[in-house]
Amino acid sequence: xxxxxxxSSSPQLESTMFSSLDISNLKIGDDVSSLSAxxxxxxxxxxxxxxxxxxxxxxxxxxxxxxxxxxAPFRSIGKGFCGEIYEKTxxxxxxxxxxxxxxxxxxxxxxxxxxxxxxxxxxxxEYENVRSVDTHLPLLQVPKVFSYITPQNPxxxxxxxxxxxxxxxEPSNLLEAELIPALPYVVRKAxxxxxxxxxxxxxxxxxxxxxxxxxxxxxxxxxxxSKTAGFTLRNFELDLxxxxxxxxxxxxxxxxxxxxxxxxxxxxxxxxxxxxxxLASSPTSPIPLTTxxxxxxxxxxxxxxxISAKIRTSHIWLLDFNNxxxxxxxxxxxxxxxxxxxxxxxxYPRPKPDEDQDEALWRVFKDTYLDFSRTFEEGDVWERGLPxxxxxxxxxxxxxxxxxxxxxxxxxVTLGAPPHVxxxxxxxKGRQYPDLLPIS
Numbered sequence: 001x002x003x004x005x006x007x008s009s010s011p012q013l014e015s016t017m018f019s020s021l022d023i024s025n026l027k028i029g030d031d032v033s034s035l036s037a038x039x040x041x042x043x044x045x046x047x048x049x050x051x052x053x054x055x056x057x058x059x060x061x062x063x064x065x066x067x068x069x070x071x072a073p074f075r076s077i078g079k080g081f082c083g084e085i086y087e088k089t090x091x092x093x094x095x096x097x098x099x100x101x102x103x104x105x106x107x108x109x110x111x112x113x114x115x116x117x118x119x120x121x122x123x124x125x126e127y128e129n130v131r132s133v134d135t136h137l138p139l140l141q142v143p144k145v146f147s148y149i150t151p152q153n154p155x156x157x158x159x160x161x162x163x164x165x166x167x168x169x170e171p172s173n174l175l176e177a178e179l180i181p182a183l184p185y186v187v188r189k190a191x192x193x194x195x196x197x198x199x200x201x202x203x204x205x206x207x208x209x210x211x212x213x214x215x216x217x218x219x220x221x222x223x224x225x226s227k228t229a230g231f232t233l234r235n236f237e238l239d240l241x242x243x244x245x246x247x248x249x250x251x252x253x254x255x256x257x258x259x260x261x262x263x264x265x266x267x268x269x270x271x272x273x274x275x276x277x278x279l280a281s282s283p284t285s286p287i288p289l290t291t292x293x294x295x296x297x298x299x300x301x302x303x304x305x306x307i308s309a310k311i312r313t314s315h316i317w318l319l320d321f322n323n324x325x326x327x328x329x330x331x332x333x334x335x336x337x338x339x340x341x342x343x344x345x346x347x348y349p350r351p352k353p354d355e356d357q358d359e360a361l362w363r364v365f366k367d368t369y370l371d372f373s374r375t376f377e378e379g380d381v382w383e384r385g386l387p388x389x390x391x392x393x394x395x396x397x398x399x400x401x402x403x404x405x406x407x408x409x410x411x412x413v414t415l416g417a418p419p420h421v422x423x424x425x426x427x428x429k430g431r432q433y434p435d436l437l438p439i440s
Contacts, residue, residue, distance in 0.1 A: 032189050032204045040193035044246050047187050047313045048279070050137050051249070054313055066185050067210060073162045077182075077211040078234065082106055082322045086164065087179055092284045093146070094180075095163070098173040106173050109322035110148045112270055113177065116321060117142040119267040120260060126375075127259070129291070137249065140256040140316045141283060143178035150174075180317050181281035183212045187313070188233055195242075196231045209233040213278040216253055216316065218243075218365075219346030221355050238279060239346075240358055251364050253277075253316060254349050258368035260318050261348070265327070265337055265390065266373055266381045273340035274323035277347045282315045329379050334386055338393040352398040366391055 035043075046052065074086040074095070082105035083096040098106040124139045149156050151171035157163070166172055182188075188210070192203045203209060212233040221240035243250045257277055264272035297303070327333035341348060349361040373387035381387060 032193050032200045035190065035193035037194055040190040041245065043186060043190040044194065047184070047190070048246055048248055050252065050314055050316070052313045067207075073160070074164060076164070080320065080322070082109065083175070084164075092179045092181075094177055095149075096175040096177070097164070097166075098175075100166070105322040106175055107148065108324070109320075110145065110175050112268070112321035112324040113142075113145045113175070115268045115270070116264060116318065116324075117145055119263050120318070123259065123263045123267070128293075134249075134252050134255065137252050138282070138315055140260050140277075140318055142318050143180055146176040146178070148173070148175055179284070180213060180278070180319065181284055182210060183214060183279070183281055183314065188212050191233060191236060192231075195236075198231070203231055203233075206232075212236060213280045213317070214238045215345065215347070216243075216257075216277045216279055217346045218250060218254055218257065218349045218361060219353070220350075221353070221358060235278075240355075240361075250361060254361050254365040255368040256316050257348055258365045259372050261341075262369050262372045262376070262387070264324075266376045266387065267378055269327055269329070269333075270321075270324040271327050271333075271337045271340035272324060272344075274320065274344055275318060276320040276345070278317050278319065279314050280317050281313065329381060329384070329386060331389065334389045334393055337390055338397065341394055342397055350398060351395045352401070 073089055075089055076084060077087045077094070078085040081099075081101065083098050086095045086097065087093075088095065096106065096109070120140070120142045127139065150173055151157070156174075157171050183191075189204055191212070191214075192200050192209070196203045209232065214233075214236045215238065217237050217239040223241060238248070240250065243253075260277075261272055264270050264275070294303075325336075327336050349358065349365040351362050351366075353359060353362065370387055370391065374382050376382065
């Protein structure tokens, strides 16, 4: 990787490196029923690419379209296996409340979230100094983690008496973290107009669809979509078919996933079990310029416009660490990491994809994972061959799976059985799967 001195944030390069958004042809304020599929696709192709930069004019237009925020101090925006997530109205904070079935999971989430945030921040700073590809695209972000709040913290609970509690209204453990901003209203409306099979007006009015974080599924392609299944924008699935339809940067997404997984494995030493990669809005806090970017500027350069140029419509985020666990730096650890790769939802590209056209995406992922792992000095993981062993184990598991849509996702499938197609909207937390083949 060579040094790239042409910074994407240099003011003189903004007009060529960034696609500033022209809103003259976008039906931002129209009712969803008036948007044709072609118009919705046009809107998504303009707003969703990660290279799209929002000017102050378009940011104001988008913000004006957002529904009136809830007046409740805390608003539920999601629920998982170990906790329910509440946005603190008017702030960039969320609080994940521990559920009874998630006892001990929330503390595990806090530990691994902190580790991955720290190491990903360090890796991003190092990578900014040397990256020669995707220089105009934002790097993957992990939401900041702030604090762990217990029921025995009288100050917090007295100060926040309206926070929802579990019957019989007893406080529970909370994890406080940065809010991942949902995709904007104009994008949500276009997704409904383009992909909702029925009752688009009701879908747009459904308050749960305001909390739209789109899962990035580079491991599955669905040529056809169900006309009868329920539609929701919570955890909307951007599979390869949709990514291609909208012209999104899937090679970049594969590279960022590979970098993040390498950081998890060899710096955090975790299997990254059940983590999620989502497309959402950019961080609400401005992203400051890096040292290499500042080095391209003349003394006393006004940098506010350069920072504004980093505000995008969409951003890739890594989240959800409650099922992560430690791995050892040996064959057993590699085996555990490989199992987590396959047990997760189909975020990562597959070595044996359902369609031949997707094989190149696996090579992008594999090469980036190996190249990035090679730069780590911790524990001599490269000299011991652990990253290559991980890739080999993943490939070996792919070869033992039967052909057909769905065979490349989820837990192992019995050879000879009909192709297994599961509902990928259901997370696999808490389930047990057969072991993968041992490493020889």
